[in-house]
Amino acid sequence: MTLRTLIYGARQIVTVTRNNDEKFLCGKDMQAIGIIKSDTVGLSLMIENENIIAIGTDDDIARQFEGIEVDKKIDASGCCILPGFVDAHTHPIWAGDRVHEYAKKLAGATYMEIMREGGGIGFTVEKTKLATDKELLVSLVARLKRMLQAGTTHVECKTGYGLEWPDELRLLKLLEQARSHVSIGISITYCAAHAIPKNRTAEEMTEDIVNKQIKALKKFIDSKEINVNDIDVFCEKGVYDIEQSRRILLAGKEIGLGINFHGDELNYTGSAEMGADIGARAISHLECISDDGIRAMASAKTFAVILPHTGYLLRIEMPPVRRMIDAGVPVALGTDANPNAFSSAMSISMNLACVLCHMSLEEALVAATINSAAALGISDKYGSLEVGKKADLIICRCPSWEHIIYQFGDHAHLIQYVLKHGAIVYAKAK
Numbered sequence: 522m523t524l525r526t527l528i529y530g531a532r533q534i535v536t537v538t539r540n541n542d543e544k545f546l547c548g549k550d551m552q553a554i555g556i557i558k559s560d561t562v563g564l565s566l567m568i569e570n571e572n573i574i575a576i577g578t579d580d581d582i583a584r585q586f587e588g589i590e591v592d593k594k595i596d597a598s599g600c601c602i603l604p605g606f607v608d609a610h611t612h613p614i615w616a617g618d619r620v621h622e623y624a625k626k627l628a629g630a631t632y633m634e635i636m637r638e639g640g641g642i643g644f645t646v647e648k649t650k651l652a653t654d655k656e657l658l659v660s661l662v663a664r665l666k667r668m669l670q671a672g673t674t675h676v677e678c679k680t681g682y683g684l685e686w687p688d689e690l691r692l693l694k695l696l697e698q699a700r701s702h703v704s705i706g707i708s709i710t711y712c713a714a715h716a717i718p719k720n721r722t723a724e725e726m727t728e729d730i731v732n733k734q735i736k737a738l739k740k741f742i743d744s745k746e747i748n749v750n751d752i753d754v755f756c757e758k759g760v761y762d763i764e765q766s767r768r769i770l771l772a773g774k775e776i777g778l779g780i781n782f783h784g785d786e787l788n789y790t791g792s793a794e795m796g797a798d799i800g801a802r803a804i805s806h807l808e809c810i811s812d813d814g815i816r817a818m819a820s821a822k823t824f825a826v827i828l829p830h831t832g833y834l835l836r837i838e839m840p841p842v843r844r845m846i847d848a849g850v851p852v853a854l855g856t857d858a859n860p861n862a863f864s865s866a867m868s869i870s871m872n873l874a875c876v877l878c879h880m881s882l883e884e885a886l887v888a889a890t891i892n893s894a895a896a897l898g899i900s901d902k903y904g905s906l907e908v909g910k911k912a913d914l915i916i917c918r919c920p921s922w923e924h925i926i927y928q929f930g931d932h933a934h935l936i937q938y939v940l941k942h943g944a945i946v947y948a949k950a951k
């Protein structure tokens with residue numbers, strides 16, 4: 522059965538890419554986004570089943586589809602249509618908030634000081650272990666629904682609050698189950714190497730992950746019980762060092778996972794150079810990246826996933842995003858949603874990226890859509906509004922698309938509809 526949906530009357534359609542086939546944008550191209558706008562005529566976007574099949578003026582689309590039945594019409598008068606946001610980095614499955622640590626951080630404690638005292642990831646691992654499957658699933662689904670309502674139509678979800686295999690496996694199974702409770706798209710990243718469990722060493726855990734966990738994981742992937750896309754490690758002084766990280770990431774690559782990891786965040790570790798060397802698709806954070814690291818990522822076209830909310834709340838220096846863009850590193854964005862950085866709205870990450878990382882509005886939008894999709898390896902289907910791509914989009918009531926970034930924290934007021942695969946998955950209450 523063919524289902525057609527027509528969105529009409531829009532004042533702007535932000536396609537993001539200018540030519541079909543652009544899988545990501547970098548350098549000066551991040552500034553030159555595709556956009557159709559008119560002050561005089563309405564603009565339409567036609568969807569057939571899950572896909573966009575035409576974009577044009579209301580008159581052109583009406584002519585093109587004359588006599589063809591349309592099942593649903595959405596009035597977008599006075600609105601702008603944008604691609605749904607792709608959040609390239611989150612940790613959404615956990616129990617036990619860390620508001621008490623937020624207060625400590627405001628009083629001057631650093632992330633690593635809190636972690637060394639048994640707080641941080643260790644605290645969340647303990648609370649997650651104590652929670653029931655039902656509690657974890659309910660809170661996970663609630664967080665994913667919040668993201669969807671904030672305009673995110675696809676999200677990368679990391680494990681990482683289990684650390685040991687049985688606990689990580691439980692998180693993987695719950696992430697898999699969440700797909701049937703919420704319409705957001707999910708890419709799963711295996712992040713057992715997120716911290717060192719109590720009474721274990723980094724070396725022991727590296728052995729465990731490389732020789733046991735990844736082998737066990739492969740069986741679940743091969744049987745199609747669990748879909749895992751990427752492998753991750755927290756490559757950081759006092760967590761996994763550069764050689765341990767390399768071994769874990771390469772073991773993941775060996776079973777077909779993409780390399781997508783935390784690097785050069787609190788200290789320079791050489792993560793960017795190592796990641797580029799082993800063919801990483803993406804490296805997150807990069808606040809302490811070196812010039813050599815920038816050059817290596819630019820030439821390997823490894824995505825830098827920028828997480829401005831984290832740097833902002835930890836009061837650390839922002840990554841050198843301007844230098845990265847100028848050097849040709851493809852830049853993507855994420856919220857980093859986790860109990861340290863509690864946030865789920867990409868519009869807030871974009872605003873912070875503009876103000877604190879000196880990105881332009883266009884660069885921030887590119888980073889939050891086509892480039893985030895490419896950082897997850899899915900930009901052939903997602904991240905821009907093009908004929909043939911999935912109809913993942915948001916309809917915002919505002920005079921021009923920039924308002925979704927400019928009106929800080931007001932996405933709930935601006936977003937009228939969110940569509941996933943052509944279906945309305947969120948409509949603002951009238």
Ligand SMILES: N=CN[C@@H](CCC(=O)O)C(=O)O
Pocket residue numbers: 612641642645755783786831857859860861862
């Ligand atoms: N840096 C490592 N991981 C997360 C923080 C997770 C946590 O503190 O619970 C991050 O990306 O910011």
Ligand SMILES: [Zn+2]
Pocket residue numbers: 610611612783857
């Ligand atoms: Zn993270």
